[in-house]
Amino acid sequence: MADRIMVIEDGTIGAIGAREEILPKLMDKGDSCSCMNRADI
Numbered sequence: 001m002a003d004r005i006m007v008i009e010d011g012t013i014g015a016i017g018a019r020e021e022i023l024p025k026l027m028d029k030g031d032s033c034s035c036m037n038r039a040d041i
Contacts, residue, residue: 005022007014015022 003019004017005019005026006016007022007026015025
């Protein structure tokens with residue numbers, strides 16, 4: 001997994017930071033995990 005993460009939101013940089021800072025914010029959003037919950041993967 002990456003040490004630093006860049007989040008792109010609507011074509012602009014939404015956040016850049018350390019994995020420990022950004023990953024929890026991504027996992028708290030309901031829509032961020034939608035692709036992980038797909039049955040056809």
